[in-house]
Amino acid sequence: SPRLKIPGFILITSRSHPKHGMVTYIRLELKNVTEPIPTTDDGFTISIRVGDLAIYNVYKPWSFPALPPSNHPAVYFGDFNSHHSQWGYPSNDGAGKQLAAWALVEDQCLLFDPKQKGTFHSARWRKDYMPDLCFVSMASRGSPLPVSQLVLDTFPHSQHRPVIIHIGLEVPIITSAPITRWNLHSFMAAIEETIGCLPATPENFERFTKLLKKVAKKNIPCGYRSFFTLCWSPESETLLRESEASGDPDVATTLLESLDSARWLRWTEVMENMDFTHSSRKAWNLLRRLGGAAPAQHQTPSITANSIASQILRNSKTIASRSTKREVKTALQVSLTQCAPFSSLSETFSRAEIDTALSATKGGKAVGVDGILPDFLKNLGPRGHDWLAALFTKLF
CATH class of the missing domain: 3.60.10.10 (Endonuclease/exonuclease/phosphatase)
Known part of the structure; x- marks a missing residue:
């Protein structure tokens, strides 16, 4: 039929x-x-x-x-x-x-x-x-x-x-999420090698941004592993080839048992190294990926952005009298004449100050007007930090 x-x-x-x-x-x-x-x-x-x-x-x-x-x-x-x-x-x-x-x-x-x-x-x-x-x-x-x-x-x-x-033997394959993963080690090495040829002057800031973008495009791969097997090792590859050649079910069982034991050891290490006292970011990211964290509760604020903008607009339209403007200008001139010719603000910026400022900068944020990601600046080497310190000193 x-x-x-x-x-x-x-x-x-x-x-x-x-x-x-x-x-x-x-x-x-x-x-x-x-x-x-x-x-x-x-x-x-x-x-x-x-x-x-x-x-x-x-x-x-x-x-x-x-x-x-x-x-x-x-x-x-x-x-x-x-x-x-x-x-x-x-x-x-x-x-x-x-x-x-x-x-x-x-x-x-x-x-x-x-x-x-x-x-x-x-x-x-x-x-x-x-x-x-x-x-x-x-x-x-x-x-x-x-x-x-x-x-x-x-x-x-x-x-x-x-x-x-x-x-038959079926090696478990994990499909990863399409999240970009950057390897910034090569980026740092390339910047350290080329930054010395660029003088740290305000006129060269545009060349500096172009250098960061060019090196980032060349050295930072933005791809990810679409498919992979967790805890795969050369021993697993050998067992897989032996199982395909002989068809022995005992070899396939040995391969699966080795993968299970390796994953159990890795899970135990992750649980033992989880620390909430120093930084809880990694721990909470793991819990969110496992689905164990409670969903974030978003509350609508009582003060809206439009109300804040309206208040700022009303304050900016405040009309000051002539006498108030005259008093402000007089106080400013007195303050300028009383300032010391040299102070701590006149000193050059140091690498330690640049390191402190960049370590406090959050990564994963959007680019600014210059098109530079904060992650690029955070992953600069010692020479890059010295270049920024000299640039900020001249700008100031």
């Missing part, structure tokens, strides 16, 4: 019934597929073999059938129509108890994640259920086969949701 054709797949076998049925498709590029294995379960299971892996497509309409014995390694998946608390149901029925007992006796591991949505969405009750299950056999080291499951969105004209089951 044309309705049974799927582009890119071939129908290997099927079971038909007036009220229910089941089919098994395989991709065209699969070459090591064995013909269906005959079973004695009244047509409720389709068994095929792909390489060394036995795959059982199961459908249980009303009563729990006798599943065929597992041939290691094996994967059972399908619509079991069984209720049990192990896969998210509030109560257990007879078929669910039998299925849980079968999994315990046959040493099968249930692939179930309560965080994922249900595989069946009831249009009548508007709830999600989990009748579609996947069981995998245990490996030789006592751990289940490396299998992952992903429930997709609702499929058209069906209350069952498609489920993608990935069998």
